[in-house]
Amino acid sequence: MRVADDEKALAKILIAPALLYIGAVIGIPFLLSLWFSVSDVTVSSSAGHFVGLENFRSALDDPSFRRALRNTFLFAILSQVIVIFLATILAVSLQKDFRGKWIVRLLILLPWVAPVSLGSIGWLWILDSIYSVINYGLYHWLHLCGPLPGMTPCPVWLGQPSLAMASVIGVQVWRTLPLATVINLGGLSSIPQDIHDAAAIDGAGFFRTLFQITIPLVLPILLVAVLFGFVFAFTDMIVVWVLTRGGPYDMTQVLASLAFFKGIDGGDLAGASAIALFLFPVLAAAAILLLRLARRAEVV
Amino acid sequence: MAIVETKQIKKVFSDHTAVDGVDLATREGEFLVLLGPSGCGKTTLLRMIAGLEKQTSGDIVIAGQVVNDLPPRERKIAMVFQSYALYPHLTVAKNIAFPLKAAKAPADQIEGRVQKAASMFGIERLLHRKPRQLSGGERQRVALARAMVREPSVFLLDEPLSNLDAKLRTAARDELQHFQRRLGTTTIYVTHDQVEAMGLGHRIAVMNKGKVRQLGPPQEVYNEPADTFVAGFLGSPPMNFFERNGAVVGFRPEQILPKGAYSTQEQLVHVWFRVDRVENLGADRLLYGVLRDLAPDVKMIINLPFTVHLPVTEGQAYEFSIKQKDLKFFDKESGLRVASRPL
Numbered sequence: 001m002r003v004a005d006d007e008k009a010l011a012k013i014l015i016a017p018a019l020l021y022i023g024a025v026i027g028i029p030f031l032l033s034l035w036f037s038v039s040d041v042t043v044s045s046s047a048g049h050f051v052g053l054e055n056f057r058s059a060l061d062d063p064s065f066r067r068a069l070r071n072t073f074l075f076a077i078l079s080q081v082i083v084i085f086l087a088t089i090l091a092v093s094l095q096k097d098f099r100g101k102w103i104v105r106l107l108i109l110l111p112w113v114a115p116v117s118l119g120s121i122g123w124l125w126i127l128d129s130i131y132s133v134i135n136y137g138l139y140h141w142l143h144l145c146g147p148l149p150g151m152t153p154c155p156v157w158l159g160q161p162s163l164a165m166a167s168v169i170g171v172q173v174w175r176t177l178p179l180a181t182v183i184n185l186g187g188l189s190s191i192p193q194d195i196h197d198a199a200a201i202d203g204a205g206f207f208r209t210l211f212q213i214t215i216p217l218v219l220p221i222l223l224v225a226v227l228f229g230f231v232f233a234f235t236d237m238i239v240v241w242v243l244t245r246g247g248p249y250d251m252t253q254v255l256a257s258l259a260f261f262k263g264i265d266g267g268d269l270a271g272a273s274a275i276a277l278f279l280f281p282v283l284a285a286a287a288i289l290l291l292r293l294a295r296r297a298e299v300v
Numbered sequence: 301m302a303i304v305e306t307k308q309i310k311k312v313f314s315d316h317t318a319v320d321g322v323d324l325a326t327r328e329g330e331f332l333v334l335l336g337p338s339g340c341g342k343t344t345l346l347r348m349i350a351g352l353e354k355q356t357s358g359d360i361v362i363a364g365q366v367v368n369d370l371p372p373r374e375r376k377i378a379m380v381f382q383s384y385a386l387y388p389h390l391t392v393a394k395n396i397a398f399p400l401k402a403a404k405a406p407a408d409q410i411e412g413r414v415q416k417a418a419s420m421f422g423i424e425r426l427l428h429r430k431p432r433q434l435s436g437g438e439r440q441r442v443a444l445a446r447a448m449v450r451e452p453s454v455f456l457l458d459e460p461l462s463n464l465d466a467k468l469r470t471a472a473r474d475e476l477q478h479f480q481r482r483l484g485t486t487t488i489y490v491t492h493d494q495v496e497a498m499g500l501g502h503r504i505a506v507m508n509k510g511k512v513r514q515l516g517p518p519q520e521v522y523n524e525p526a527d528t529f530v531a532g533f534l535g536s537p538p539m540n541f542f543e544r545n546g547a548v549v550g551f552r553p554e555q556i557l558p559k560g561a562y563s564t565q566e567q568l569v570h571v572w573f574r575v576d577r578v579e580n581l582g583a584d585r586l587l588y589g590v591l592r593d594l595a596p597d598v599k600m601i602i603n604l605p606f607t608v609h610l611p612v613t614e615g616q617a618y619e620f621s622i623k624q625k626d627l628k629f630f631d632k633e634s635g636l637r638v639a640s641r642p643l
Contacts, residue, residue, distance in 0.1 A: 197352050198385035202446070203373035203402035212398075216389045 036273035043267035055274035064250045065275060068258040071165065072279070075254055076233035079172040083180045083229055084222065086173070091184035092210065112178035120242035123171045127157035127243065161251035164244050168252050171239045176232060180225040187221030188214065220293060227290040234283055255279060302363035302376070302453035302486055303328055304349060309358035311344050311510075318344040320510035321358070329484040331477070333501035335491055337533065341510040342490045343458055349488065350379050350456050363453060373402070378447035379456040382463065384439045386431040392418075392442050393427040399450045417449040420479070437468050444476075448483065455480070455487040461496060473499055494534050498522065506530045524628075525550075528635040531628060537586065537603060539628075542595035544643060548630040553586075553603035555626040558610045559619040567624040569643055573602060574617040582606070592617050594643070 003009055035041075037055055041048030059065045090108060094101065111119055126133055135154040139146040145154040158164050191214065199209045215222070237256035240246060246253035246261060253261075255275055263272025304326045311319040319341040326332045334342040347353040349360055351372035360367050367375050378399070386395050396414045405413070418424045421441040431439060440460060447455060460476070461469045477500050480487050491497055497504050498518045505515045506529075514526040525531035531539045531550050539550045559570055572592040579586040587602040602620070604610065610618070629638050 192383060192385070194381045194383045194385035195387065197347075197350075197372075198379070198381060198387075199398075200352065200372045201350060201377065201379045202399040203450075204398070205373075205402075208402055213387060217387075 033273040033277060036269050037277050039270050041269045043269060048270060051270070055270050056278070059271065059274050059278065064253060065258065067250060068246075068253040068255050068275075069278070071252060072234060072254040072256075074165070075169055075172065076230055079169045079176065079233055080226055080229045082169070082173045083176050084226055086177055087180035087184045087225065088215070088222070090177070090181045091188050092214070094181070094185055095188050108181055109178050111174050112182075116175065116238050117242060119175065120171060120239055123167075123174075124158075124243055127167050129156045129159055132157060158244050159248055161248060164248060164252045168239055168243055171243060172233060172236075175239065176229050180229055183225040183228075184218060184222060187218035190221075191217050223293050224290060227286055227293065231283055231286055231290070234279055234286075303361075304454055304486060304488060305359075305361040306345070306349065307359040307361065309345065309348060309360065310356045311341070311348060311353065312356045317510050319348070319355075322507075322510075322512055324505060324512060324515070326486050326488065327502070329486055331480050331487045331489065331500060331502045333489045333491060333497040333504045334507055335494060335497040335501075335504050335533075336507035338492055340507045342492075342507050345507070346379075346456050346458055346488060346490045349454075350377055351375050376453045377456055378450060378452035378454075380440075380443045380447050380458065380460045382459040384431075384443040384460075384463075386439060386442055386446075388431050391428055391430055392423065392434070395431070395442060396427075396446045396449050399446060403450060413449055417445040420448070421445045436464050437472065440464065440472060444479070448479075448485075453486065455485050457487065457489045459491055460489075462491070462493070469496075476500065494536065498534070506533060508533070524637075526637055528630045531630070537601040540598075540600040542591065542598045542600075543632065544594065545641075546632060547638060547641070548632055548635070549643070550628045550630065551622050551626055553601045554605070556602050556620050556622045557604070557608060559621045561608060562621050562623070564623070568621040569624055569627065570619055570621050572617045573600075573620050575612050575614055577614060578612055585612070587612060 003013070036048070038050060038052060039048035040051050040054075094105060094108075125131060132154075134157070135145070138144045138154055145152045147153070155163055157167050195213065195217070196209065199213050204213065235256055237254060237260055240252055240254055240257040241260070244252045246257050250258075255278060259272040259276040262268050262275060266272075304324075306322050306324045309319055309322045310317065322341075322345060324332075324345075334345060336342045344353060348355045349362075351367065351370060355368070362375055362377070387398065390398065393414055396417055397410050400410045400413060414427070415424070418427055421444055423438060423441050423445060426434060426438055426442070431442070434442065440463075443460065457476075461472050464472055473496060480500075489496075489500060501518055503515060503517055504521045506513045506521060508529050514521055514530045516524075521530060522534050525534065525539075528541065528548060528550070532541070535552055537553045539552050541548055541550045543549070556571075556573075562568060571594055573587070573589055574592045574596075575587045575589040577588040579588070583606055585604045585606065587604060588599065589602070590596050590598060590600060612618070624640070627640065627643065629640055630636060631638050
């Protein structure tokens, strides 16, 4: 018998590359970091000793860790709430036909197809303390702030703690909005036109249709987008890394970036592993929830 | 109750004219059927009356008021869709209550009215279910209950029976007619099924290529077709046509009988029919063949009821009779009906 006819053998052969890849790139590092997190391994001494939950305890005692933990939740929740809100508006608008629709679509998808680092570096310049175009506009066109005596000084977007956090969240929204919009749009277009027509005939106006018909019907799909967004936001550090490096004074540090700075830059592999794994149970639960929701969304 | 009128209604899509200047007026409480093949513009016409589609030109008048610029909800209409368009995430009760809530009906009345509508269609025990837990027939009833709960002045029905199986369809047709007659609400019903049209309508508007070809009571449309399209579209099997002396002549397959079967004083025309093939359908026999002398090249069908005991052998010719008045004559060019004449 040829291999191509043996379904069992074929199945094993076809799944093997994926298993190897996941095992090598995710599985081994994951197990390694599980070990690191309960050891005293550093970059210079890879033969560590078992120290129990000491790394987690000392992380919790560290004010910068607690701040990063708080920031992570703030960053993830706030950015996703804004994303859901904007993605719903965008998707509902993009369902309608209007002049120049393709340009709007292109602009919305652009952040998604552009390399993250490129986009973030663009934002770095937009938010720069000297060359910021926002500040240029505030000064030259709106005359709201400026360097001259008697004027309010212009904001230092990445230098003031709350503004820096807002900037990081804003850029994350800009990054994840396209995916959420596209998923949302897919959900919207799966609602048959007849349902919208029936609602119109039944006397429902725009908002009644939106809140009682459209949103409940796309909800399973919307939730998938939201959970994706949350998991990304919880595990991502690129925006923080490019924009602020966690600064000023660790004010915009999130767990992922803190772990990176501590483990890679600081050499404390054990401490960094503990930080990185801190939210693993939460994210694993979120992932299971996500998979269940995705399955339910398929049935509907 | 209301009268619906369309005045020179036209709908042009970018590449074709879907509805081409239709003038129609229902009567008070009438059941009007729009009948035609797919793509004839009947659904587009219905959607324009509903306000779901904006006409390119012309006026729509409901109960004496021009409603061209009114959104669907202000037209006092209800519509049942081919797919039923039930809200999948709402229970049956909430589906039926939805139009009432949208119309801001007092909360204490809503339950009573939902109950009343549900009991009218015998779906009280389904009220807590979701649409996906219902059969096709049950969904159709829920859609009807949702349509009538608001007591609209016009019902618009878009092929509401086409998703039901054949057996259920007959029962649903009967029920639908019963409810319409009882409520007395003006109803416009779109279908491509001539049996539905004949059985349900007070009047039928036969449409083709965006135009109304004939408007009249079922019997009139069937017996006195205005043109070859109407004549050919209604009836199953369809009317037989052949050319004779510069005109198109038509007769229905069931209006021809073996010579001698007609015991009538009316004037009869006798023809020889060569039977090529026989199909026995139980209640009827279909004879496929040609009129041997009059039109030997045109295939025709004769529909003999089982009560006619004519032994038939394939390949043989038999003499048949048609009443002179059952022969319809049409203009060869325009297809329009012309006066009868001798064959």
